[in-house]
Amino acid sequence: MVAKTPASPAFSRLLTLREQPLTYPKSLVELAYEQLLSMLVTMKIAPGAHIGIEALSRDLQISPTPIREALTLLEAQKLAYKIPNVGFRAADLLTGPEIDDLFEMRLLIEPKAAAFAALRSSQEHFDALTILSDNMARVAGGEETDYAQFAEGDARLHHLVAQASGNRFVAQTVEGLHVHLHIFRFLFRTNAPEQALQEHAAIVRALLARDADAAEGAMRDHLEASRQRMARALARHDVATPDREGSTPRRIDSSERCP
Amino acid sequence: MVAKTPASPAFSRLLTLREQPLTYPKSLVELAYEQLLSMLVTMKIAPGAHIGIEALSRDLQISPTPIREALTLLEAQKLAYKIPNVGFRAADLLTGPEIDDLFEMRLLIEPKAAAFAALRSSQEHFDALTILSDNMARVAGGEETDYAQFAEGDARLHHLVAQASGNRFVAQTVEGLHVHLHIFRFLFRTNAPEQALQEHAAIVRALLARDADAAEGAMRDHLEASRQRMARALARHDVATPDREGSTPRRIDSSERCP
DNA sequence: TGAGAGGGAATTCTATAGGATATTGGGCTT
DNA sequence: AAGCCCAATATCCTATAGAATTCCCTCTCA
DSSP, rough: OOOOOOOSTHHEEEEEEEESSSSSOOOOHHHHHHHHHHHHHTTSOOTTTTHHHHHHHHHTOOOHHHHHHHHHHHHHTTEEETTTTTEEOOOOOOOOHHHHHHHHHHHHHHHHHHHHHHHOOOHHHHHHHHHHHHHHHHHHHSSOOOOHHHHHHHHHHHHHHHHHHHHHHHHHHHHHHHHHHHHHHHHHSSSSHHHHHHHHHHHHHHHHOOHHHHHHHHHHHHHHHHHHHHHHHHHHHHHHHHTTOSSSHHHHHHHOOOO | OOOOOOSTTTTTHHTTSSSSSSSOOOOOOHHHHHHHHHHHHHTTTTTEEEEEHHHHHHHHOOOOOHHHHHHHHHHTTTSSSETTTTTTOOOOOOOHHHHHHHHHHHHHHHHHHHHHHHHHHHHHHHHHHHHHHHHHHHHSSSSOOOHHHHHHHHHHHHHHHHHHHOOOOHHHHHHHHHHHHHHHHHSSOSSHHHHHHHHHHHHHHHTTTHHHHHHHHHHHHHHHHHHHHHHHEEEEHHHOOOOOOOSSSOOOOOOOOOO
């Protein structure tokens, strides 16, 4: 192998003396994980595409071992899957029915989570919730709405509510489910900020009033509205790029490589 | 290193020519994972205990790399957690309130999953369900009930119902939740087989009749009964081994090693 | 006598190399 | 001409070794 760049050895020494002594120099696994996740969410790696380890190793300047571990982590989140002795592939794009299942699942959990949160949440969670809600309103109020930022805020809000429920398993699951939506949000710039914003406000209002029923209802309404928006976006997309498979959104098979 | 045993190099050659050509020779990661999981469930590794990689490497005759990967997988399931540059530890034993949260979560999902299954399940899943149910009845009918086997059957039944719901996310989550109960079931030989068996039968009956409401109710009853049995067992355990922390089951801190 | 700093051992983390496996292209047979 | 078999290449999987970090014990000093 040629000496491309000194790469990594002994570079962590530099990271140790940066602004935050409490923030650990992220392990290479974490770095690789973040990069990978970002690539997956922004579709720099296409769904279903083969993820070559050594190619990534070159691109990220990280040896294969940490990359392997990061991919294992992603596999556990169902964002990638592994075929033994063949390699890793990015998870397939969710089909229409699967999106529906996802919302069905969310409807089972999140409304009740909101109800629990209304009853049991700590003040800290409420504070974080109001701050986040205000920030999102400000972002959406601006002329040029940053969709990515809004999507991130939406994810954080739902996760916060789940955390506020005080049930660790609920929070865990909600977080896990949300990741899958990221990819779709990148594809379809849906989730009309104004509407979603109002729905969010209704949820937060009910929570702060500690009205469990109202919170449950508001969350349910939000999810169902969101589901319909997603369904409409999917339908539009199908019309825009019709495929011979019928109405299910195309499976990007793509034997193409990542970079 | 001394030549303890030839260990792994070139042993896979032998495995290739065994009975099932379709069954791949399990990768070392899978082997390590299974061993680890077994050790955790049977508490050969105590909750909270430090898991030394190189110690395991010696015991399992597997090099550290695959073990690392298996531990990463377990970490994703929340059965272990990692402290960077320090190592992996087995997850702490669930506290009383956490057990309650777990059942709360299951009650959100599984009854509806049963209802969905009643409406949408394939015949294959129903067949598997009836077979499993019969087998469990036979096992429990025997004089010496094998608790471990019964617990395994219970887990499989719940997972099957979740799968039969046709919602991949539901199935995924239910499976993930069940793992945590395994450890408890090993501790407290609860889940009175006779009662649980009747409750299971009620669920299966409702499913086969494709009666969604009945299935939902039967599952809810089963879970609530199970929750109460678990609570009683926990209370007994607290009385038996009282600790100064109050009524929450003791956290086994244990800096002890695994083997 | 107790507290804090320094050094050493143990362990984790990353990199690299070798062996094993699947895939692709060419040649041969039917 | 089509299908099958075989070899070469690329990739993955595992093992081993070196670098970095943490923990613990000891020594020193107030």
